[in-house]
Amino acid sequence: MYVSVIKPIILYAASVWAPAVKKIGVQKHLNTIQRGFAQKICKSYRTVSLHSALLLAGLIPLDLRVHEHADLYEAKRGRPILCLPDDRELERRVSFMTAEHPARDIEIGFSCLEDLEPATVEKYQLKGQLIFTDGSKIEGKVGAAISVWREGEERRAIKFKLERYCTVYQAELFALWKAVELVREGKERQTCIFSDSRSSLELLQNPKSSHPLGFAIKKNIEQIRNQGKDIRMFWIKAHVGIAGNERADELAKTAALHKRTLADYQECPLSYVKRMIRQNSLDQWQDRYTSGTTGGTTKIFLPDVREAYKIIRKIQPTSTAVQILTGHGGFGFYLHKFKCKDSPSCKCDPNANEDIIHLLTDCPRFGRERQDLEIEIGIKVTPENLKEIMKNVEKRQSFLEFGVTIAEKIIKENKT
Structure with missing residues (x-):
């Protein structure tokens, strides 16, 4: 809602x-x-x-x-x-005033291939120049590449560098754009372009797409067709042993990690x-x-809002767990504030408030369970360590189970 x-x-x-x-x-x-x-x-x-x-x-x-x-x-x-x-x-979307009229928009289809075995090559008539494209983002760096093949051998390899803030999607589209541009400027009459990015190829099929790289690719394909050349697009599975695709992937990673020139694409x-x-x-x-x-109690468990979001999404806290993380629940110190209990003190010590932090980290009534938990998770349960315990997946699960057991027992006691 x-x-x-x-x-x-x-x-x-x-x-x-x-x-x-x-x-x-x-x-x-x-x-x-x-x-x-x-x-x-x-x-x-x-x-x-x-x-x-x-x-x-x-x-x-x-x-x-x-x-x-x-x-x-x-x-x-x-x-x-x-x-x-x-x-x-900023990478600007193509204005509808600049885009092609829907009636004149060209159709661009693609076929899906599982492999490039001889039977597949014969079935789809994969002749002429074969161009494999790929984009990669590794160690915070972005690269793209094209690998040109003919008669089973690589004839040309081109690497491109993109700015660090660019996405893999941009890298894949940029590689496709450069491949289509290569076909437009070349003399080959038949070309097959292979990409393992299905989303990029589907973008070219969408007549309503306003992505600038997609728009540039479409314009190039239109010019290629006007030149009387044949160009076809194919989607292939990544990392299934297709030599051209593996080579393009290797080149894209090399470009991202080692190319020292200015970025070939800088649009944010x-x-x-x-x-x-x-x-x-x-x-x-x-x-x-x-x-x-x-x-205050929540800050002890979750002092960082970014970390808290990741943790909460994973644990999906129950009502009892929320009482633990907020301190607002059936605990003596909280109940005393609203005159639901005569004293805020814990049964273990008249001078100690029965709040959730005391119960989890200090109350001797649960000393045995606390000691077993500390042996299991390898860290002492103290107010200072609660944030570290909550960050660790395995420690957090055991700690929450320990906390829920104690909270349920105390809540039951305070109801009577």
């Missing part, structure tokens, strides 16, 4: 009214709306703070989401709010801008979360 109805309604025309979100009054209204839904999503008590509820529900504060939508809208218009790296240009994808916008939002959220006066 929140994702499909509430959020779209609130974010409607966000680019128009985004400046108003800086006002404290507007932020309070947005927080009121979001807090209720966040508490229901994570199954927490109504007293849980906004910071804790948002973190456990995996939601970004609404005012930051408003700014994200506004910044993304400006980026799509070609005016990104955040500076692009080294003043690079919209996905990079989205990532930078989200990074900025998370930085602001982290500052609020750290400096906020609420959600």
